[in-house]
Amino acid sequence: MTLRAVVKGVGHYLPVRIVENAEFEATLDTNDEWIRARSGIERRHFVGPDETTASMATSAAQDALEMAGLKPDDIDAVIVATSTADLTFPSAATMVQAQLGMKRGFAFDIQAVCAGFIFALSNANALILSGQAKRVLVIGAETFSRIMDWTDRGTCVLFGDGAGALVLEAQEEAGSTADRGILSTDLNSDGTQRDLLYVDGGTSTGTTGYLRMQGNQVFRHAVEKLSQTATTAMEIAGVSSTDIDWVVPHQANIRIIQGTAKKLGLPMEKVVVTVQDHGNTSAASIPLALSVGVARGQIKQGDLIVTEAIGGGLAWGAVVLRW
Structure with missing residues (x-):
């Protein structure tokens, strides 16, 4: 028998405010067609004055716990992947721990920008396999609207806010x-x-x-590195692209998503895409897409998933998991 970190529940949170591409036309030399053509983004969500990274993370966590049929004190560890924590310290994760009313366990943040959720999943997996935790709440949450230069049309139209979460539990498998x-x-x-x-x-x-971003250079690195890390993760797992049911990529740019799928030899019909509705939510984008994929009825128990991301650092990585 082998110990595995199994997904027991997933959830997400999006701010109420939806910003369509056309809203930028009043202040920037841009338009809906230009943004869609270059990114695939049609709209994104921005936080309101009373919303924070920690509050969004907590809402997503509550949904994941509900799906898992668990209470906060059933959790041993909380990991929040974020580059936009509410304060320099303490961590967003400890704020989530408090807001959940969790009286035990431990909590910490991971900062690997858009790759943060992949790094958080890997760390959560290691905690479970080492026996340090039985159940880990893994969250990606970002308020990128608060670090945008609203005069830079090359960046400010690309990003959005949101949070996604999942619960991992130790389980004996074959x-x-x-x-x-x-x-x-x-x-x-x-x-x-x-x-x-x-x-x-x-x-x-x-x-x-x-x-600040050199978009063309990031694009150049992204497709090559994302396809490479996904291939490596599949090789480690002992599976091939023909075994994959779903690719759940970092939702940064539809052209990157399409290019990576092509290099992996997978049709877009096997890719969960949410970038059109959320924009780039950095560390939140993969758990958001997983949660939306489940809600849509795309991702089902037993499906084999490869998920990959690249972000500032540069940092990049991939995870292969069976739902």
Whole structure:
């Protein structure tokens, strides 16, 4: 028998405010057609004044717990993947722990920008396989609307806010590729590419800063690195692209999603796509897409999924799991 980290529940939260592409036309030299053609994005959600990264993460977590049939104190650890925590410290995860009313366990954040949820899943899997936790709440949550330069049409139209969460639970499986749960992970980073995607603020400047991106260069790296890490994760798991039921990619740009699927030899009919409705929600995009995929009836128990992401750092990785 083999111990696996199995998904028991999933949930998501999106702010009420929906921003259509046309809303940017009043302040930027852009339009709906331009944004759709370059990104596939049609709309995104922005937080209201009373919403925070932690509050969205908590709402998504509550939905995931409800689906799993669990209470907060059934959870051993909370991991929040975010680059937009409400405060420098304490972590967003400890705020979620408090808002859930969770009186036990431990909580911490992971920061790997858009790849954050992949890194969080990998860490949660390691906690479970090592015996340090039986159940882990893994959340991706972002308020990127609060770090946008609203004069930069190349970035501010691409991002949105939201949160997604899932519950992982230790479960004994047979030890084959037919097992439910996480079958493999692959993590990578290259710090020499820092200037391609970063925020120009922090303790070194004494400011929050704004997101800066060399979009063409990020695109160039994305398709190659995403297809490579997905292939590596599949090889580690002992599966091939023909075994995959669904690709659930980081939802950054429809052209990146299409290019990666093509390199993997998979049709778009096997790809869960939400970028048109949410924009790029960074670390929240994969759990959001997983939750939406379940709600749509696309993702079902027993489906084999590969999920991959790339973000600032550069940091990138993939996870293969059976739902």
